[in-house]
Amino acid sequence: MFDLCVVGAGLIGSAAAKHASRSSSVCLVGPDEPTGKERSSTSQRDIYGGHYDEGRIYMQSTSDPVWAKLAQRAIPRYSEISKESGIEFAVDVGCLSVGDRGGNYITAVKDVVEKDHINAQVLSGADVRSQFPFLSISNRDEAVFESHFAGYISPRRLVKAQIAIAKKNGCQHIQEVVRSVTRVVVNTNRDADSVMEVTTDYGRRILARKVLVATGAFTAFRNLLGVEVSPDTKLFPLAVTKVEISEEDAQKIKTMPSVLYFGKGGDDWNKDYPMDPRAPVVFYMLPPIRYSDGKYYIKLGHSHDSVPRLLHTGPQMKRWFDQGPDAQLTRQMADMITSVVKGVKVLSYHGDSCVVDVAPSNRPYIDRIHSQLGIAIAGNGYAAKSSDEIGRLAVELLMNGKWDIDIPKDLFCAKLKSGCGQSKL
Ligand SMILES: Cc1cc2nc3c(=O)[nH]c(=O)nc-3n(C[C@H](O)[C@H](O)[C@H](O)COP(=O)(O)OP(=O)(O)OC[C@H]3O[C@@H](n4cnc5c(N)ncnc54)[C@H](O)[C@@H]3O)c2cc1C
Secondary structure, three states, X not given: OEEEEEEOOOHHHXXXXXXXXXXXXXXXXXXXXXXXXXXXXXXXXXXXXXXXXXOEEEOOOOOOHHHHHHHHHHHHHHHXXXXXXXXXXXXXXXXXXXXXXXXXXXXXXXXHHHHOOOOOEEEEHHHHHHHOOOEOOOOOEEEEEEOXXXXXXXXXXXXXXXXHHHHHOOOEEEOOOEEEEEEEEEEOOXXXXXXXXXXXXXXXXXXXXEEEEOOXXXXXXXXXXXOOXXXXXXXXXEEEEEEEEOHHHHHHOOOXXXXXXXXXXXXXXXXXXXXXOXXXXXXXXXXXXXXXXXXXXXXXXXXXXHOOOOEOOHHHHHHHHHHOOOHHHHHHXXXXXXXXXXXXXXXXXXXXXXXXXXXXXXXXXXXXXXXXXXXXXXXXXXXXXXXXXXXXXHHHHHHHOOOOOOOOHHHHOOEEOOEEOOOOO
16 A cells, blocks of 8 residues: 555656655656547547647746746755656746736736845847847737746656656656546455545546645545545637747747846737737747757747636546647647747748636645545646645645745635635644
8 A cells, every 4th residue: 555646747746756755655647648549539548638849938037026036946846856867857048028018917916026035137129129030019019027946847758857856766667548536445454445546538446645636627526525526727729839940040039038028018929919909918838948859949828818618527638738729720729839039931830729727816725625635736837846845835734734935825726616625733
């Protein structure tokens, strides 16, 4: 019997397994990234994840002070994770947050920078164009530039790194989908004991004293929190577009940082985007990254704030992952990239799909459902950079009853469709 079984081998689950494996016997259960064949309408596979990519932005300042604090705890540990695992996953190219001068978004980012003493520069639109001449940023905009402890991570490599460390510590990784998690009574030599039973789709049974559910956007599609119980989260289908550029063009703009935008957009930007012209322009963009096919891509994604529809069922989720975004949206987003990043030639472009699980609070759920069942989900589209800290907090809470961060625990209370998780400390 394991001390802890972590269900879900994504960004948060792999981090949790690593932290717990330092002092406990741990089993991590969750499938690897699907192969091309498994990601098709004809395959049986219906559980995917939000980490199948090479670029997730990280920075210490953000408009939400709580998310900022989680990031500030996690990011300084990246180098230790790389060293311990031997896997590099972070590229410190910096991050530029841009918005209307005096607008709520950029003002909130500046507040966090000031209160948390983050090393960042405030730049005018003209300053941005002079530092990054290939970026078309309007004079109406203002930016916060973090040059250190900011850039992008490869979520694929981060998951690999966390699992590698967990395994070194003795963690067992079973690459299967979990069908159910239940509390059962077993008779030991001395007494009747209540333990957790985890059953996979293949019928494998795993016993553990405690279980942590870290299954992201797919939590509702198996019986992980009890029969007919699901987390109170909304599932937003997100589309991204990757524009291929040549290695020479990638070199020309090699100083490009990660970009977050929330504002009215530039006058010369593609006006097809976002779909609702009354809404603000909200996107994030990654600098050119070399993918496993050897090609360089600039990636742009819109925020879940600009997504008009939601997903509700397992088959809808599968269809969205298998079919991807529609061609028109992909083209609009590709046009957006070339209207912001000047002087690069598009060799090809394609779209990809992903889903984020968003809580009503816009904060992650890090909680105990009962004394033997914990939960760490609801990344809200922001959790990759902070996954190491979210996993650590969840493990400390479930295994040791500790909450050791200066943010009130109540902010992370899990809401289930049938009520609120118990979080008595
Ligand atoms: C397009 C996109 C762009 C993003 N950009 C950023 C960014 O720039 N910066 C940032 O910080 N964050 C970003 N995010 C958010 C970030 O990727 C997510 O918040 C993060 O992946 C959440 O981690 P997680 O562990 O909760 O979920 P995941 O990483 O999805 O992991 C959950 C895992 O659980 C597994 N699983 C599910 N059900 C079961 C089951 N029944 N049994 C076993 N395993 C199961 C899944 O297969 C998966 O591996 C982005 C997300 C998307 C989709």
